[in-house]
Amino acid sequence: MNSDDTLRPLIAMLLVAMVLQFFPISGSWLHLKPNFFLLIMIAWVLYFPERYGIEFAALTGLLTDLVLGSAIGYHVLIFSISGLILIFFHRVVVYLQLIQRVVLVFMLVIMVAFMEAGMNSMLDKPLFLDGVFWLGIISALCWIPLDKLVSQFYSHQN
Amino acid sequence: MLFGILLLTLDTYTSVFDISKTEVSKVIIPVQILSNFPYQVKDWVSMNTTSRTQLEQKNVSLEKERLILLGKLQRSAELAAENLRLRQLLNATELLMQSVLVTEVIGVSPNPANHFVTVNRGKVDGVYLGQPVLDEEGLMGQVIEVFDNYSQVLLITDLNHALPVQVLRNGLRSVAEGSSDYNQMSLRFVSPTVDIQEGDELVSSGLGGRFPVGYPVGTVSSIIQKPGEKFMDIKLKPSAKLDRSRHLLLVFTLKDGDMIRAVNEQR
Numbered sequence: 001m002n003s004d005d006t007l008r009p010l011i012a013m014l015l016v017a018m019v020l021q022f023f024p025i026s027g028s029w030l031h032l033k034p035n036f037f038l039l040i041m042i043a044w045v046l047y048f049p050e051r052y053g054i055e056f057a058a059l060t061g062l063l064t065d066l067v068l069g070s071a072i073g074y075h076v077l078i079f080s081i082s083g084l085i086l087i088f089f090h091r092v093v094v095y096l097q098l099i100q101r102v103v104l105v106f107m108l109v110i111m112v113a114f115m116e117a118g119m120n121s122m123l124d125k126p127l128f129l130d131g132v133f134w135l136g137i138i139s140a141l142c143w144i145p146l147d148k149l150v151s152q153f154y155s156h157q158n
Numbered sequence: 159m160l161f162g163i164l165l166l167t168l169d170t171y172t173s174v175f176d177i178s179k180t181e182v183s184k185v186i187i188p189v190q191i192l193s194n195f196p197y198q199v200k201d202w203v204s205m206n207t208t209s210r211t212q213l214e215q216k217n218v219s220l221e222k223e224r225l226i227l228l229g230k231l232q233r234s235a236e237l238a239a240e241n242l243r244l245r246q247l248l249n250a251t252e253l254l255m256q257s258v259l260v261t262e263v264i265g266v267s268p269n270p271a272n273h274f275v276t277v278n279r280g281k282v283d284g285v286y287l288g289q290p291v292l293d294e295e296g297l298m299g300q301v302i303e304v305f306d307n308y309s310q311v312l313l314i315t316d317l318n319h320a321l322p323v324q325v326l327r328n329g330l331r332s333v334a335e336g337s338s339d340y341n342q343m344s345l346r347f348v349s350p351t352v353d354i355q356e357g358d359e360l361v362s363s364g365l366g367g368r369f370p371v372g373y374p375v376g377t378v379s380s381i382i383q384k385p386g387e388k389f390m391d392i393k394l395k396p397s398a399k400l401d402r403s404r405h406l407l408l409v410f411t412l413k414d415g416d417m418i419r420a421v422n423e424q425r
Contacts, residue, residue: 022193073165
């Protein structure tokens, strides 16, 4: 499987993530909507760290900034840090069971929520930490089909 | 990471990315329409599965509501004409009257920190920047971006939004600011000595010329007075259903001459 073989499904996934991200949800539930771009970034960096590394994490962050209308650079920074952590631990992570990877994603989503809260605090914006536990749970559940899908590409690759 | 910090600094302190954000908004609108598709299907299904009896009941109820509103309208037309005559006698400043255009929400901001919606009216419908937007309960926000067939509306609860208001009971003026919470706004610079209480209704004051006078904005939900603070911490509950309304009204303002004609036409 060459680079083009993974590029097309990746772009398709990003488009689906964009549609899901815009799916209208009532205000109080909006905080519990997972960041689908983050989940896609985690999946691809986790399975293909050589091809989709820190630059990919930063680019996904940039796309997230443009789609969500947040300050440009906000998600670039957060996704880059998350990507770095994933790349650092990836040799361990690839040997984990699915359930362990789900727990990892849960922790990573909560860590990202706290990073966002820290940046919001610096930018004098609301923190949005209510329901962060449930956001982690929902994101981890959404990550299961994504993990299965990307692991298919990983199996084809090897 | 340095790249992220650089971009964030540039975006926070300069306006270099403003044009690219507008261009991206244009690209994103079709995605918003696509995301809204399941809701349109749901509306279509519910419309096509409603029984004849239900439709008849709804029709009777709407007819009753229409008669009540027509009765109220007769009284308000008379009051509007009287108000106009009195203002002319007093040489008061020009009076504004509004006409409205119904529009539908086709997309909402996916970011909980940004409160804006996309509506299906644009330049071709005469929508303009800064145009006030209402729902059936009160003020929703103002138009911040206009495309040919779509517009973006900044809601009054957005953190960057401020709106001049007055207390309906005694005319006390203040500024209502958004707090990134659809159910809460805050009042700025209200001294502890002023007459304001929980349950007071606030309407737009018309100061600043952006929003017309007298539209419901919210109700005072809590007043906290901390010892030693110069101003009170006052929270409002917005009147408009900011996270639920799907059909909104774009307000077009007609000036004095048009108003006199409109009042005469109503007679």
